[in-house]
Amino acid sequence: MSHVHGGTELYPASRIRDVAAATGAAGLAALLLTPGPDLRYVTGYDAHESERLTCLVLPADGDPILVVPRLELPKALASPAGQLNLELVGWEETDDPYAVVARRLGAAAAVGLADRMWALMVLRLRAALPGARQELASTALRDLRARKSPAEIAALREAAVAIDRVHAQVPDWLRPGRTEAEVAADIAVAIRAQGHATADFAIVASGPNGASPHHTASDRVLQRGDTVVVDIGGTMPSGYCSDCTRTYAIGAPPADVTGYYPVLRDAQEAAFAAVRPGVLAEAVDAAARDPINAAGYGEFFVHRTGHGIGLETHEEPYIVAGNEEELEPGHAFSIEPGIYPGPSGARIEDIVVCTADGCERLNQVSRELIVVPA
Ligand code: ZN
Ligand code: ZN
Ligand code: ZN
Numbered sequence: 001m002s003h004v005h006g007g008t009e010l011y012p013a014s015r016i017r018d019v020a021a022a023t024g025a026a027g028l029a030a031l032l033l034t035p036g037p038d039l040r041y042v043t044g045y046d047a048h049e050s051e052r053l054t055c056l057v058l059p060a061d062g063d064p065i066l067v068v069p070r071l072e073l074p075k076a077l078a079s080p081a082g083q084l085n086l087e088l089v090g091w092e093e094t095d096d097p098y099a100v101v102a103r104r105l106g107a108a109a110a111v112g113l114a115d116r117m118w119a120l121m122v123l124r125l126r127a128a129l130p131g132a133r134q135e136l137a138s139t140a141l142r143d144l145r146a147r148k149s150p151a152e153i154a155a156l157r158e159a160a161v162a163i164d165r166v167h168a169q170v171p172d173w174l175r176p177g178r179t180e181a182e183v184a185a186d187i188a189v190a191i192r193a194q195g196h197a198t199a200d201f202a203i204v205a206s207g208p209n210g211a212s213p214h215h216t217a218s219d220r221v222l223q224r225g226d227t228v229v230v231d232i233g234g235t236m237p238s239g240y241c242s243d244c245t246r247t248y249a250i251g252a253p254p255a256d257v258t259g260y261y262p263v264l265r266d267a268q269e270a271a272f273a274a275v276r277p278g279v280l281a282e283a284v285d286a287a288a289r290d291p292i293n294a295a296g297y298g299e300f301f302v303h304r305t306g307h308g309i310g311l312e313t314h315e316e317p318y319i320v321a322g323n324e325e326e327l328e329p330g331h332a333f334s335i336e337p338g339i340y341p342g343p344s345g346a347r348i349e350d351i352v353v354c355t356a357d358g359c360e361r362l363n364q365v366s367r368e369l370i371v372v373p374a
Contacts, residue, residue, distance in 0.1 A: 011044030044080025
């Protein structure tokens with residue numbers, strides 16, 4: 001089995017130049033990236049979030065610096081960021097790191113801040129750079145991050161294969177008398193055992209809880225005749241995420257579910273079939289919605305059809321009505337229609353990649369309603 005590590009293919013040194021060019025094109029003097037997915041995308045550095053400032057200062061023109069607390073310099077140097085042609089500037093506990101950033105930027109008119117930067121840092125940077133308009137770094141990064149490279153697609157494929165292996169084990173854990181929380185705990189262990197660095201979420205929504213799309217996992221006891229929506233995901237050592245939903249039945253499924261599950265299957269297939277370059281994101285949402293509307297379940301499909309995925313579980317592009325963005329090769333996103341009429345609900349979710357002429361499905365585990373013997 002080959003593994004995707006955070007090496008130079010996934011986080012290429014050339015990316016800093018591409019991002020600098022995009023920064024200038026977005027009308028920004030620089031990006032200021034604190035720990036999180038934007039910093040990891042640009043440098044490969046998986047820095048932990050803390051009140052001590054770590055910040056990549058990436059000017060549109062000129063050399064970038066990575067401002068790092070001195071005690072974390074060894075960690076930064078050992079990360080992929082240490083392999084880049086990047087000056088690391090360590091600051092001591094009594095230094096003002098915001099002044100270091102401000103000195104580097106001088107009279108910048110506009111800066112792009114990491115979308116997930118803490119307000120603590122946003123406000124201190126505003127005080128340190130009073131002349132600089134603050135924008136989101138995504139104004140420069142969104143298109144780059146949304147169009148996955150072949151190495152990023154390989155990393156997402158590896159994540160999908162890992163979460164498929166977890167779903168293959170789920171029937172063993174769905175037993176009458178166990179609680180949703182007990183099943184979720186088994187799933188979290190398996191997500192890591194199958195190669196993820198972290199288990200990020202495990203929705204186990206049984207019986208009436210299945211009608212609540214973002215139910216997590218409760219002390220409800222599983223019963224014969226329940227359907228169970230299981231939506232799980234984690235982050236691989238590469239940094240890339242998995243996210244996959246299957247719906248299970250414990251014993252013979254209720255008649256209402258066997259009635260609408262084929263509609264849900266058709267909806268998901270229709271969305272897959274709609275994906276190709278040039279198609280609008282909202283057209284994929286409409287493709288999923290049409291069969292559900294036609295069967296009279298439209299009011300019970302209460303969320304968008306999907307979301308982009310990469311270094312974050314939810315990112316651009318969003319597959320939702322009103323998003324008139326054209327799909328491009330390399331866009332990776334979920335297709336996850338759901339029908340939630342109550343007292344049950346069902347969802348099917350796969351991650352797909354838009355290819356040169358269509359769609360690659362990364363998840364392969366069966367999409368049927370999976371009946372577990374009770
Ligand atoms: Zn969700
Ligand atoms: Zn999901
Ligand atoms: Zn999802």
